[in-house]
Amino acid sequence: MSKYIIYIFVGLCLLNSSKAKAIDEQNGTGKLFNQAVFHGQTISVAEGQNLGNRSAINPSQTHMVISSPTEETKGYNSGAVYLFEKVNGEWQEISRLLPPWQKQNLYFGISVAISDTWIAVGMPVLGGPWGGQVLIYDLNGQLVNVISEGNTVDAEFGFELDIYQDSIIVSAKKANLTGRVWIYQYNESSQIWQGQELINPMPQNFAEFGTQVKFNQTGNLALVTASFHDFNGVNNAGIAHLYSLSNGTWQHLTTLEPSLPFTNGNLGYKADFSSEVIALNQGFLTGATNDDMVFIYEKDVNDDWVQTEVFHEFGYDARYGFNVSVDDTKLVVVQNPGVQINYRSGYNQWTHQEAFDPNSIDSSVNSFGSGSVFFTDDFLVGSSFANGVTFLEQLNNLNLSGGCSNPVFCQWHVQDRVDRSDISDSRIGDQFGVSVDVSGDMAVIGVYADDDKGENAGAVYVYRYQPFINGNQWFTVSKLYASDGKSGDQFGRHVAIDEDRILIGAYLDDVFSNDTNTDVVEAGSVYVFENVNEQWIETQKIHSEEGTDGTDDRFGFAFDFNQSRLLVGAYQDDENGQNSGAVYAYVWTGSQYVFTEKIMPMDGQVGDGFGYSVSLDGNKAIIGAYLADAPGLNVGAAYIYNWLIPPINGWIEQDKLLPSSAVVNSDTVFGAAVSISNDIAVVGAPKHELSPINDVDRGTVFVFQKDTQSNTWDQIQALSANDNQDSAQFGRSVSLEGNRLLVGAWLHDFINPNNNVFIDAGSAFFYRWNPIGGDFQTGGWQLGAELTAAFPTQQSVFGHAVAVSEEKLLIGAHRTGSTNFYFGNAEYFVDDMIFATGF
Template sequence: MYSNAKSTVHNYTNAVQNHLVVLDRGKQLPTPYSLSAENSAFGHSLSVDLFFGAIGAPNADGKGAVLVNANGGFGDFSPLITLKAEDRTTGDQFGHSVTLTADYILVGAPGDDDKGSDSGSVYVFEEEYNQVHGHDWQQQAKLTGLDGQENDFFGFASSMDGQRIVVGAYGHDSIADNAGAVYVFEFNGIEWQQTAKLTANDGQASDQFGWSVSLLENRVVVGAPGKNNGPSTGAVYVFDYNGVQWLQSIKLISQNNGDNRLGRSLSQNGNRIIVGAASDNPSLSGEAIIYQYDNGLWLEEAVLEPNGANTIDPHFGWSVDLKGSTAVVSSISESGSVSVYKLVNGFWELFQELGEVNAQVDDQFGYAVSISDELIAQYIFTSNPLDDEVIDDSGSVTVFENYSGYAQIGEINAHQWTKNDEFGTSVSISGNRALVGAPNDNDFGFDSGSANIYEFVNGQWQLITKLLPEDGSVNDRFGYSVSLSGDRALIGAYTDSQEEIKSGAAYVFELENGDWVQVSKLKAADPRFSAYFGRSVSLSGSRALIGAFRDGEAGANAGAAYVFELINGQWEETEKLIASTTNIGDYFGGSVSLDDDQALIGARFDET
């Protein structure tokens, strides 16, 4: 049996050999790796804790994405899931801001157009965990301001604490052009509702109130870097909630004269606020100011300046973060740098200067920074959104870990999210069209999978579309097997667990009005634990053959294959095939091939 099957497979190979030779002669299919494309701005925004890191890439494929990494131990942050809005479109800048909490990931999309061009929005993703799929985040809500309008840039900045969210809209015009506003949302147990809108008591045109925001319990801190105070530029406003309403408590300004843009960046932790004041004036140096709340007053505790005598660095204070007794301040001047400060005996002292080992001029190392809480170790994420390691300006994120000092322990770039997709695990060709599986792609979570349609046009293979299942999930391995027949595609997801753990599934897609759409999800009528239905698939016209090589009806791992037919517009299971001589462990159905009314099924461990 085995030798005959092997001979038949060779004949099939010969039948398509000419197409394969064409691909070998410089016609390699372009991989669908848009996240690592030029100008993806990978690392534009960051948020990290001890277990996960969220990285925004607002220009990825022109729409934006957020990439979530999991700490596998000892700071080894590896790709876990890619977040994409259900309705994202070109120019949304999904991922411009990102906030990671214990239960949620908050993602800003200031270019969203729901309430006018660039009105903006924020997406709420809630973490879900189960033993089958592990950690996952599902879109729970999309937030917009009740009075949102064009050019608000709602979502340019956002922050979350518990069941409360604040969102900056620095372009909002209700007071004056670009005066700005901040919106407060709370979860009532059913949905997120806007409960307040904050504006500055002295708001005026071009304040950019809401450029940066930070929420901690009942306190909101808002940056307004465009505020004109006369001799200085920029301000920070503190609002406190008294149980009934939000009240402006204080306005903080820099004591230094000049265009310092105080409030370009900020962070709060405990009873302290750190505020960045990167300057627009190349002859002036930026700064970062730490304020402490003491006996009802906000007092200037420290002014942090670039290290070195007479140092002029206008970009110092570009990004800041604060956790406990650790503060970080970045500068994107030249190749970029990050300064780490520690609170020692009541004074903030420079602890260490960080730089990326392979940083180049204009990489913008330090564009965004984020510190984790400190338990056994503390991690600092700092981004280089213009890093060229993969491709021009594709970006990267550098990870530092602290024991006695901070050391670079890794680098994350967008290519890591695609290089292990196993693109090419399965292939199928029909006429001038090709289908390629990538079962380890992460669009719906780790190893959720994808498949890609190509067409041969004007002497070149062109990527037409990327196929994803409507209910894709972590570890489905959609795309491990593929089969293409004319305008119809069959794609296996052998570890899909909708019915039983790893019982498997297969999906049918069809070309309708120029678009490839999912028309059916096929499952065995008798799903079994770890049957791996969909490990192999074959399509011939309106008939499909699907292997389940670990099906146990005829014995453990004996295997089976299922026949489906399109009847009156519906795909129906018409027969389950089990070899008459099948024994335990044969893996019957490990490979399948279908040609009209003839089926060929492999059983690689059959010993008859």
């Protein structure tokens, strides 16, 4: 019983914050439904997510890597790394590095390092049954080696690493409970990386030996911290170890102990060092005031490492030591906000520069240095967990080596920035959410303007539902592309999923014709993907075989499928006259779809646009011809088809549906959206008017039901938005499953409680079938909730695409974002049966 109490509590919390307006009303003599529709999650593109978590520049300062460890191209938190080259003084992306697997929680890029020859990327694989890896690339972004260690599952191998020339140091801070560290040397003759494990002189369970690992600038010293080491009875005081390279072997040199140990001090949680200076933070994790410090150790004339300084920020919790970077002449310490710099002129000779906040220089610079921080020859470089990389330049460069007694002479400015808008996989303009579909615990969302394969080539994200994990419910499984994708295809303009099969339309794809040895322009294609061992694999590409006759047919603009059959619309097919339209029928053979027939209405005419919308349920289908001219210009029509077994063995036109209304104006576009389930069919007419005079595109959805006696389809209801708002285009999208119906009104204006109007924000309207006397065959649709985005914005067109599967409702808003920079998102809602039925 307790779990139901928890669910109800969570539901009440969601209801309190939801943008779903509950509608409680009696419809005729039917049963009263108290609808409860909760907003579950806003789903958005995670490309470039946490860009700047780590960054590094090679010693020659020609190449830079920036990590995005929670990017979701290969799955939830799968990660990515962006490789840049400096060309004519400008940083230009030359490659995007992705993990080799399609899996969740790989965290590829949680650590990165770069030399003048190699790029090292850590992939610790958190929380999964696989060991971590370090992937080695050349400076062109080509994968050349993979380093792994056996028995490192959950060891976080690769969580930290560093590189010097042909040497890489890698930690697995949770291996064997104590933590382990290896140093690998590249063998040019064998072209493999040969490893030596460093001896831990003070092994201790849960000490996380390998919390930080670093080389000095000459590569003959290595620093390893164990920031959770218990020291002299003080829990998690922290400790550090220094190693030296002697005759090709790494040996323990000395241990650096905390001089002011305290519980949870975690000495060395952040660390850096050079040939003469070591910097270890302490107290950063406590969150308390007066205990954030950075300990400085320096090499004296006897080559002994001696603690010489403790830098701190007393009086308030500035998170001093959030990150540290040091060389022989300067130390930079990150705090919140800003940084503090100390210059070194010799042994234990430090000059402090007052703290400054880069955000005060440029408001776009947030959390400078929280990811990485370091000096180059000319710049102070800092990356943040979500804000890219910033290059700060000191106006008086003399101060870089001298110190600054007067802040007037120490002015900094932003010389360059690289952020999410600069990466090839930027979500800006992608229009995520232009299409959506749901099947069970899987969902697909189209991003038809994604540029990874070329401008507006398109892509599709695949999600899996996992209830209430870290506040989310939908997690990225994969990002799909057409194998031959190219600019302008708009792959993902339409999507559909059923069990372990996904179909994706690229209606502007130019299809190569063997007959003419040329591309058929905008013929269109549909791609089939199947789930093979949890990997979504493209298994088939489908297009019409009509050669140049298929030019501009837009095959794949709409389609629907089940496990046996597939119908694909080509609404500008010309066989019945220019742009009359057609639908191509296929059957599944067990391994692929095979073409069976081309469907065209018996009364098809020029310009009908037959196939603009398609819906399939078992052996029944409905196809929209949104520009058909009977009973008026561009009024539209919809056709019902049945699949009949032998002797006919094909699709037979059963009925033609037309809007039955007191007012049917021209340009109603009845059939712009269709959906069918059991013996109910719904047809969207987004420009239908309620007045013979006004032309305001309010929109209507017409409901038809099959008469089992006559086998005809009769209109039983006409639905419209409860406020009949002008220009809302109610019915632009429809999705019907069983007793649930979802209708999109993509241009509906949202008006908040302060009467602020968000033009074209969009809405969706959720209905439930209300049977009369318990008989499903009699009744009607009752409005349950008006849904809006969690944070409505102007012109986001929420409701352009809708999908319903059981209790799950998914709604796209592909123009979320500013004009010309639409990134888009999708909103997930839950139709909660506990509240809807009262138990």
